[in-house]
Amino acid sequence: MTQLATHDLTVRFGGHVAVNGVTCAFEPGTLTAIVGPNGAGKTTYFNLISGQLKATSGTVTLGGRDLSGASASERTRAGLGRAFQLTNLFPRLTVLENVRLAVQATRGGTHRRGLNLWSVWSDHADLLARADELLESIALKDREHELVANLPHGDQRKLEVALLMALEPQVYMFDEPTAGMNHAEAPVILDLIRKLKADRSKTILLVEHKMDVVRELADRIIVLHNGTLVADGEPAEVIASPVVQEAYLGVSQKEAA
Numbered sequence: 001m002t003q004l005a006t007h008d009l010t011v012r013f014g015g016h017v018a019v020n021g022v023t024c025a026f027e028p029g030t031l032t033a034i035v036g037p038n039g040a041g042k043t044t045y046f047n048l049i050s051g052q053l054k055a056t057s058g059t060v061t062l063g064g065r066d067l068s069g070a071s072a073s074e075r076t077r078a079g080l081g082r083a084f085q086l087t088n089l090f091p092r093l094t095v096l097e098n099v100r101l102a103v104q105a106t107r108g109g110t111h112r113r114g115l116n117l118w119s120v121w122s123d124h125a126d127l128l129a130r131a132d133e134l135l136e137s138i139a140l141k142d143r144e145h146e147l148v149a150n151l152p153h154g155d156q157r158k159l160e161v162a163l164l165m166a167l168e169p170q171v172y173m174f175d176e177p178t179a180g181m182n183h184a185e186a187p188v189i190l191d192l193i194r195k196l197k198a199d200r201s202k203t204i205l206l207v208e209h210k211m212d213v214v215r216e217l218a219d220r221i222i223v224l225h226n227g228t229l230v231a232d233g234e235p236a237e238v239i240a241s242p243v244v245q246e247a248y249l250g251v252s253q254k255e256a257a
């Protein structure tokens with residue numbers, strides 16, 4: 001099974017250590033929530049894993065392969081899938097075109113097998129079926145011919161998750177996936193994450209401030225504070241810990257009860 005691991009991962013910005021010697025392994029079939037107060041280093045830790053940011057020291061490995069020197073796109077190809085805030089969408093194309101492009105990019109074109117009409121047709125049919133399946137899963141089939149630029153924000157965020165799913169990554173990284181979504185939109189994303197979780201071969205990392213979401217989805221919680229990993233364990237255990245409650249999550253005992 002492909003395991004993601006960081007070893008002694010550190011990044012310094014001048015004199016400030018934003019992520020400080022984080023050693024942690026993430027198993028397939030597990031959703032790990034990464035929590036901590038504002039400025040704790042959660043997004044920076046994500047950036048170091050996905051390759052948006054180069055570490056000062058330490059390593060990132062996936063399935064034993066050292067990706068520390070790899071670019072962000074090489075890490076994506078290796079199986080690290082990160083949802084970005086809408087930067088992967090083509091706003092001037094339709095919803096369906098966006099999904100088809102993502103599926104095609106992942107599954108490759110017919111050119112690999114030469115010009116065999118049967119394989120051209122069957123590849124095309126597979127591609128359309130997969131695009132359809134993804135659109136169904138994000139409940140956007142009825143808007144497939146709309147330009148992405150005209151979609152409401154929540155639908156664009158859902159589409160982004162579908163494009164990520166099209167890449168079929170080993171590891172899914174979500175940074176506050178429901179931020180800016182309304183009450184009707186957020187459940188669709190949470191449902192998608194729940195479904196991904198049911199696929200026991202996937203590793204899911206979730207940065208999330210909303211404790212109700214964390215409580216519902218997480219199998220494990222790690223807590224960052226001042227760039228350091230200060231707690232790691234079962235959700236109930238970590239959430240109940242008074243130190244974590246007051247010092248790191250910034251919620252009162254009553255809120256978390």
Ligand SMILES: Nc1ncnc2c1ncn2[C@@H]1O[C@H](COP(=O)(O)OP(=O)(O)OP(=O)(O)O)[C@@H](O)[C@H]1O
Pocket residue numbers: 013018036037038039040041042043044045
């Ligand atoms: N490129 C950068 N240059 C300088 N400092 C940075 C940079 N990126 C992050 N930082 C600093 O590193 C620290 C961690 O920031 P980060 O955004 O990772 O925190 P976070 O836990 O994700 O916070 P939030 O919950 O508010 O999103 C902060 O003090 C931030 O100002």
